[in-house]
Amino acid sequence: MVRNCLLILAFICLSSPLFAQSQLSVEYIMRDPQWMGTFPSRARWSDDSQTIYFQYNPEKNPADSTYKIQISSPKQIQKVNWKEESAMRRDQANWNTDYSQRVYLSASDQISLENMKTGQKKVLLSWHSRVSNPTFLADENLISFVSDQNIFTLNLSTGVVKKVTQISSGSKPSKKSNATQAEQVKGFVEAENLELLQVVKERQEAEKKRAAYREATREQAEEKFVYYTEGKSPANLQLSPDGNFASFTYYNSSSNKNTKVPDYVAASGYTEDLNARPKVGTDPTTSEIGIYDLKRDSVYFIDYSKLPGLQDLPDYTKDYPDKKWDSTNRKLSLFGPIFSPDGKRAIVQARSFDNKDRWIAEVNLQTGELKNLDRQRDEAWIAGPGIGWTFSGGTLGWLPDSKHIYFQSEESGYSHLYLLNVENGNKKALTSGAYEVFDPFISRDKKSWFFTSSEVDPGERHFYQMPLMGGKKVQLTSMTGNNEVSLSPDQSKMAIIHSYSNRPEELYIQDLKPGAKPVQLTNGQSEEFKAYNWRDPEIIRFQAEDGAMVPARIYQPEASKKNGAAVIFVHGAGYLQNVHKWWSSYFREYMFHNLLTDLGYTVLDIDYRASSGYGRDWRTGIYRHMGGKDLSDQVDGAKHLVEKYGVDADRIGIYGGSYGGFITLMALFTAPEVFKSGAALRSVTDWAHYNHGYTSNILNTPEEDPIAYRRSSPIYFAEGLKGNLLMAHGMVDVNVHFQDVVRLSQRLIELGKDNWEMAIYPVEDHGFVEPSSWTDEYKRILKLFNNTLLND
Incomplete structure (x- = not known):
């Protein structure tokens, strides 16, 4: 029976045979969406794989909150209190190779270590300023972190902190000594004063000697290399896993004119301008990547000038035969570098600002020169699932062997997953066909790929497992529609946010086995929403x-x-x-x-x-x-x-x-x-x-x-x-x-x-x-x- 609160459509005209009636009305369906029910999102797992956390709002609060379901009692949905939620936070977490330990920021100036088997946590470092990017190195007794625009390492055994880069945001000091500066010609008043007052003169001479001594010792101390940024702000600082190289990025923001959007109903009662984006055709933000060689105490910048096709003009230029086109190398944006697990190699992604080319290239860590590994050219524009954008690499990384890289490409006409051997250049498509691959990642045991694809149908998404070097894929989900999977840390179960054409999202749990039955954990549709027979188009x-x-x-x-x-x-x-x-x-x-x-x-x-x-x-x-x-x-x-x-x-x-x-x-x-x-x-x-x-x-x-x-x-x-x-x-x-x-x-x-x-x-x-x-x-x-x- 239709609920009494369903409204009759406001625009129905019963006297006209052209008009029919509906249980629905615009006023009814355009209410706050909470009337439809509450639906889960952002499913994730506890570290012990025993609890699923997700965003939910059965209490109809102004915003969603975190809820949990323990797999031992799947019928109980519990709201997570703020203390428990705060205790779960692991800002900028990084795991070691076998996921037995995790470092993270427990405060803005504090790094902690967590034993994933015992759950024991301890503070490794309380620093004097903000820290970021704690990362295990190849020698997992060392972690690196960034503070004050420099990279440091922390020895887990000894607790010793070492500053491994010497980066200064200032300008290189002048070699003209203080002593020399003191010899500058004095004005009349100063010279007369020193001639008359002997004690003052003696004090000045003593200060000159002290200054000369300080300058001499400073020169000796500063024999260690210091890189001066001349006021530029380095970003994305990282240390190679072997500790031999660091990298950083300079972003050179454009001076584009932003647009203004007037707000006529601002709370102040005055018309206020909202800042908005620039318009198309403005100069893009550019980037340059520096390589800091810690053994040779030198800094050099990635050089992309030898990449193939830098002067290739787009086909559309033929429509403008009278226009003179720039024949110099096109401008590129760079993303990376991404270091191999052993730290001996690195790759970057380069994209042309005209959107026609993407290069994946290996960095010569001794010189900064690039060697092209894969070039994808598109006379329209480079995009597609996993391809990335201007300053994002998309799906791009290394296999554990430090010899193969993986990436996605639309080379075949559909976005698929590829491997490339950087030693011999051999490229292999791990997936192929008239479908697309989404969000691939490597299993914790480093033996498999997991990914979502549209292979069953363009209108469906399913989750798959495949051997690391390619082979037979196994479809792990079976429910028709969209299956958004969060894999448990022990990789034995899937939390699935599933929906169908006429049914909003619900949370399911399923064993990580093909053909396993998914079990529904939430049932969020309101009785009002269920009262109407929503069509399956x-x-x-x-x-x-x-x-x-x-x-x-x-x-x-x-x-x-x-x-x-x-x-x-x-x-x-x-x-x-x-x-x-x-x-x-x-x-x-x-x-x-x-x-x-x-x-x-x-x-x-x-x-x-x-x-x-x-x-x-x-x-x-x-x-x-x-x-x-x-x-x-x-x-x-x-x-x-x-x-x-x-x-x-x-x-x-x-x-x-x-x-x-x-x-x-x-x-x-x-x-x-x-x-x-x-x-x-x-x-x-x-x-x-x-x-x-x-x-x-x-x-x-x-x-x-x-x-x-x-x-x-x-x-x-x-x-x-x-x-x-x-x-x-x-x-x-x-x-x-x-x-x-x-x-x-x-x-x-x-x-x-x-x-x-x-x-x-x-x-x-x-x-x-x-x-x-x-x-x-x-x-x-x-x-x-x-x-x-x-x-x-």
Whole structure:
């Protein structure tokens, strides 16, 4: 029986046969999400593998708290008090090779050691200033740590601390001695005074002798090498496992102009400016990595000038034959170094700022020169699961033998796991096929890989185990949907956060065996949420104009309620997947689609070109033309609805937020014959005004590739608007700025368009928070579709 609190849809018009009824309403589904129940996240294990900790909120507090379930009593869910939670903290923890000991920061100036077998803990060091990065070296009797921009070692047996780097943030002192400085020409008053007062003169002569002595002893003491940074701040200090080399990074921040977002409803009552990111095309932050040779007392910087292809120009430059392109080496960002376990080798990742190349290279630790090991070139842009980004290495490291490195690459068209022998250059793909690998890591016994992949289906995620050097994979999870696994430290059990298309996340436990039965530990759905029969949308594929098979979720109404109208939803982020078999991060939109289907609409949710989960070619299908294949996929989806699902071609609407809002604008401006109305939420209207990190990947920069920006930005196509447009935007959006829709609004005014409206939300950022804002926005969306798609 449906609970009495379910509301009747506000926009139902019982006198019209085109309208059906729904148990749902916008006001009901857009409430604080706590009404749906409480769902677990961030599962993790106790050190003894006997307790699962996770974030949960059954008490409906303002924020989630830590809860626990002991596997000896799996039916009891207990809240963790702050003392227990504080006692569990292990800041910057690092384990030795066999995981029998752990060092960590027990305070900002304190390093502790924990015996993992006995649980015994002791303070190793109480230091005079902040410390960081405690790390076991290859000789596990030594740990290194960083303090005051220098590296120290601590001997666990003797307790002796040794400063192993001599780095000073100042400038190298002048060799001109104090004695010499004292011989400078005196002024008249000083010379006359010394001539008259003998005691004063004798004291000055004595001070000169003392100064000369101090200078002489200082020169002798400073024969030990000191590296002066000349005011620069070294970051990422680390010591090689063999203790022979240290490394550090200088980040040279750009002087880009940040943007300002006015906050009209600040608590102060005054309009206040919020600092936001610069716009695309600005100069990037650069980095340089220093190698500190502790045996030779010298510092040198990694030299990437000999990497292959540094002068290769992108293919798009051919579209600008009259432009003179820089023929010098391209600028790169560097990540690393990552030292081998024995400390004798190191690798770095280098990426070109034009986003076309990634190199993995070995560092000559004697000279700083790089030897290329693997180059991945992409005429669109380098990305994909595990690939990393500008200052992140992604999946990148060494096997225990200090001879093989591992990394992920899209060389095959899908992101897979590779091994490479640095001694002979042989490369081996450990995984292959039309699927992607996520978050691989090595087992504690160093014999296996564990990873998640989409091998079963692009819309599913399962957990696998595979031999370290490659071989047969074993699928360890079996529940259809998403399986987010946290492995117990003894690697005998899995804590699984699992969800399905119409069922939010719940926590399960399962033995680490294929075919083992998962046991559900939480049951968080509220009775209100269970009262409605949430749809399990069918996943279909339709053919696009270029022959590609496009995945989509479809929501079909009952035949008796079908009104002939359809709504296409466009997910945000561009590179995101929403056609899958797990609970969507777009849960509000999912519930709204159920409401629309109740009312007789057919709803289509497409993983258009640029969506994640389908490999390199799908990801880069929008290169240099946003609003190209990503939009034509929506158009082809609309045609499919007409041809197969009996939708009236004159009754199709479209909506989405962020990237989805951008596509909605392009749809109404450039395909007005297909879409009668649309709601563009928090939309990018001109890509030259968005951020650098995202946009320059896809469109290069507006200075270098204006063609790409001109054909990708809705503001240049606003004259094409014929249907009905709703724009909705938060005024304190620091991601897609409110300025975007302000500029487009002025353009529409100048074009004399009167079939559009705008809703503004003064307290909302990019992701809405307030239920009242969600409710207002979606009431307007529903009103738009009801008024334009159901009324002739």
